[in-house]
Amino acid sequence: MTWNLSPARLFAASALLPVMVIDRPEQAVPIARALLAGGLSVFEVTLRTPAALSAIAAIRAALPEAYVGAGTVLNPRQYDAAVAAGAQFVISPGLTSALLQHALTGPAPLIPGVATPSEVMQALDLGYDHLKFFPAEANGGAAALKAISAPLAQVRFCPTGGIGPANLAEYLALPCVATVGGSWMLPADEVAAGDWAAVTALTTEAVARVTALRA
């Protein structure tokens, strides 16, 4: 692999991975600063909006201490665009063999998404052992992930999708879970209103919850 950052190091860098959907480019850095003020410094910017690539570049430039990655990367073309914008890691909701093969030759680690044992095995065949379990809650939640990981104990997961303060502990209790993704610290209304204090408060609360669970 040609990656500049190992997935193990990425997963170890933060037990929480905030998922950002950026509609307005000028909000990218303020959102990232609000998360940073709450104690998070690893961010996933989803390529769901036209502002995403410029947001990644802007956050990288403004906050060199953060790790900034791209989410919702579906194909090699988007992987390359994310890397060109400065993404230090790349996350996908799923996997294709084209994306898995392509990312092995690039500089940024890919965290592919999986929902079944067969998909985990497909990823493992190419050397991917740090995966996203998506959509976590809709797939059966922590109980499903526990069962899937039992025969696949070498894999570390970042469950994402439907996770929040109420169910965070169930996932972090699993040995196969290194970090948990989610957007609950970035509620759409607060972000639209530019209420960065609210984002920081939710982030601080989430970080405190993780710290207590991991103590």
Ligand SMILES: O=C(O)C(=O)C[C@H](O)[C@H](O)COP(=O)(O)O
């Ligand atoms: O965009 C992607 O690539 C995704 O995989 C989806 C996101 O990770 C989830 O939408 C976050 O889930 P929530 O915390 O339930 O909002």
